[in-house]
Amino acid sequence: MPSYTLRNIKTKEETDVFCSYPELKELLELDSSLIQKLSTPKIIAGRSGAIKVPEGFKDLRKRIKSKSGEGNTINT
Secondary structure: OOEEEEEEOOOOOEEEEEOOHHHHHHHHHHOOOEEEOOOOOOOOOOOOOOOOOOOOHHHHHHHHHHHOOOOOOOOO
């Protein structure tokens, strides 16, 4: 669920709320002292770059392939 930052106008207190957009609108309508603080979306997309594997992983895959028998489909 998305995260929204709400600010209380009277107390100047800020809180983060996890709810759907319709729930946010309902919450803001129920309490007139709350406003939604403008912020950037907190979304993490994919990461760029290659995944680093530990040293010796390639050797481990070769050992697994050699012990797996005929007709295996393990790529080394």
